[in-house]
Amino acid sequence: MQLADSHAHIYLEQFDEDQEDVIARAQEAAIHKIYMPNIDHTSIDRMLETAAKYPGYCIPMMGLHPCSVDKKFEKELYIVEEWLSKSDQFVAVGEIGTDLYWDKTFFDQQKEAFRIQCDLAIKHDFPIVIHCRESLDENIELVEEFGGKGLRGVFHCFSGTIEQAKKIIDLGFYLGIGGVATFKNGGLVELLPEIPLESIVLETDSPYLAPTPLRGKRNEPSFITHVAEKIAHAKDQDIEKIGEIATRNTATLFKGH
Ligand SMILES: [Zn+2]
Numbered sequence: 001m002q003l004a005d006s007h008a009h010i011y012l013e014q015f016d017e018d019q020e021d022v023i024a025r026a027q028e029a030a031i032h033k034i035y036m037p038n039i040d041h042t043s044i045d046r047m048l049e050t051a052a053k054y055p056g057y058c059i060p061m062m063g064l065h066p067c068s069v070d071k072k073f074e075k076e077l078y079i080v081e082e083w084l085s086k087s088d089q090f091v092a093v094g095e096i097g098t099d100l101y102w103d104k105t106f107f108d109q110q111k112e113a114f115r116i117q118c119d120l121a122i123k124h125d126f127p128i129v130i131h132c133r134e135s136l137d138e139n140i141e142l143v144e145e146f147g148g149k150g151l152r153g154v155f156h157c158f159s160g161t162i163e164q165a166k167k168i169i170d171l172g173f174y175l176g177i178g179g180v181a182t183f184k185n186g187g188l189v190e191l192l193p194e195i196p197l198e199s200i201v202l203e204t205d206s207p208y209l210a211p212t213p214l215r216g217k218r219n220e221p222s223f224i225t226h227v228a229e230k231i232a233h234a235k236d237q238d239i240e241k242i243g244e245i246a247t248r249n250t251a252t253l254f255k256g257h
Contacts, residue, residue, distance in 0.1 A: 001030045001239070001240045001243045001244070002030055002032045002243060002244070002247050003029065003030050003031045003032070003202060003224055003225070003228065003243045003246070003247055004031065004032060004033045004034075004035070004201070004202065004246070004247045004250040004251070005026070005031055005033070005034045005035065005202065005203060005204050005206070005221040005224050006035050006129075006154065006156075006176055006201040006202060006203045006250045006253065006254075007035060007037055007095075007129065007156050007157070007176055007178070007203035007204065007205050008034050008035070008036060008203070008204050008205065008206040008220075008221050009036065009037065009039070009043075009205070009206060009207060009208075010022065010023070010034055010036060010050060010058060010206055010220075010221065011036060011043065011046040011047040011049065011050035011051075011058075012043070012046065012207060013046075014207040014218055015206075015207070015220075019050070022220045022221070022222075023054060023057070023058075023221075025220065025221075025222040026220070026221040026222050028222065029221070029222035029224065029225055030243070031221050031222065031224065032057075032247070033056075033057060033059060033250070034054075034057060034058050034059070034221050035059050035061065035091065035092070035250075035254065036050065036051065036058055036059065036060050036061060037061045037063065037065075037092075037094040037095035037129050037131075037156070038060065038061055038062050038063050038064075038065070038080075038094065038095070039064075039065040039067075039068055039095075040064055040065060040068035040076055041076055041079045044062075044079075044083065047060050048060060048089075051089060059089075059091055059254070059257060060089060060090055060091075061090055061091060061092040061093065061094040061095070061129060062080055062083045062084050062087075062090045062092075062093060062094075063080060063092075063093045063094045063095055063096045063117055063128075063129070064076045064077060064080050064096060064113055064117065065095050065096070065097075065131060066096065066097050066098050066099040066110045066113070066114070066131055067099050067102065069106050069109050069110045069113045070106050070109065071106075071109070073106075073109050073112070073113045076113075077113060077116055077117070080093075080117065080120070081120060084120055084124055084126075090126070091126065091127075091254045091255070091257040092121075092126050092127045092128065092129050092153070092253075092254060093117050093118075093120055093121040093124070093126050093127075093128045093129070094128060094129025094130075094131075094153075094156075095129045095130070095131045095156060096113065096114050096117045096118075096128055096129070096130060096131065097110075097114060097130040097131035097132045097135075097139055098110040098111060098114060098131075098132055098133075098135040098138055098139055098142075099131065099132065099133040099134070099135065100133065100134040100135045100138075101133040101134045111138075111142060114139075114142055115142065115145070118142075118143075118146050118151055121151065121153070122146070122149055122150055122151055125150075127152045127153040127154065127253050127254065127255075128151065128152075128153035128154075129153060129154055129156050129176075130143075130153060130154065130155050130156060130173075131156055131157070132155065136155075136160045136164055137164070139155070140164065140167050140168065140171070143171055143173065144171070147171075152172055152173065152253075153173055153174070153253070154173060154174040154175070154176045154201055154253055155168050155173055155174070155175055155176060156176035156178075156203060156205070157176055157178055157180065157203070157205055157209065158175040158176055158177060158180075158188070159180045159186060159187065159188055161191075162191050162194050162195075165191060165194075165195055165199075168199075169195075169196070169199045174199055174200065174201050174249060174253055175195060175199055175200050175201070176200075176201055176202075176203045177192075177200050177201070177202060177203065177227060177231065178202070178203045178204055178205050178209055178211070178224075178227055179204065179205070179209035179210055179211035179212075179215070179219065179223075179226075179227065180209065181211070181227055181230050181231060181234075182211035182212040182215075182226055182227060182230045183211075183212060183215065184212070189230070189234060192230075192231055192234035192235065193234055193235060197231075197235065197237075197241075197242065197245045197246070198245065198249065199249070200231070200245075200246055200249065201246055201249050201250045201253060202224050202227055202228060202231075202243075202246045202247075202250070203224070203227075204219050204220065204221055204223055204224050204227070205219065206218075206219040206220050206221055206223075207219050207220070210223055211223055211226040211227050211230070212226065213226070214226070225239075228242050228243055228246070231246075
């Protein structure tokens with residue numbers, strides 16, 4: 001079996017002590033690729049160091065996270081744009097989106113940053129990796145604004161309703177399924193039987209959102225097997241089948257990188 005972690009911040013300081021062990025465990029868990037979303041200008045060096053240490057295995061994206069959007073977001077976007085133009089190592093624009101959970105002050109700026117980064121993704125022919133919290137409908141609407149322009153990507157850490165899932169699938173986007181699928185109160189378990197396997201990719205969002213039974217711990221890519229198992233159970237299929245389809249989807253999403 002081959003698995004891919006489509007979303008892991010494996011370069012953050014939470015992994016400074018034991019990153020090599022974490023990667024070794026990921027490899028033992030049949031993970032053949034880990035995709036790394038950027039956060040903002042402070043995370044780029046760390047992310048690229050990890051990418052250089054594990055070439056072809058830890059694969060970087062470039063983008064500005066909505067929680068890092070404030071008054072100075074244009075300066076941050078300039079850095080994103082510059083990196084996308086001068087380097088060919090990125091495979092997606094991410095993570096981008098909106099987040100109304102912590103703070104609504106910069107919602108307009110978040111939307112503006114999202115639109116600008118969607119244009120960058122179209123220009124560079126990259127998928128986008130979308131973060132949304134308490135703002136799924138708003139993000140779906142934003143993506144709809146780009147209808148017919150070839151925008152594609154994934155709604156990472158999907159935790160919405162079946163109606164929202166269907167809208168996303170109709171837009172041709174993937175649903176990133178992670179630890180929330182294993183949470184009793186996550187609301188996702190009930191939806192899994194209705195979500196087509198062709199539309200899902202697996203992710204951990206490490207170091208966040210560790211799946212049950214490791215909930216609350218630092219998450220790491222090898223824990224993705226708990227997510228795959230949960231989906232296999234909900235779909236009444238083998239874990240190998242889930243892994244095979246989700247990994248194929250991930251390769252399609254990131255154009256084989
Ligand atoms: Zn993330």
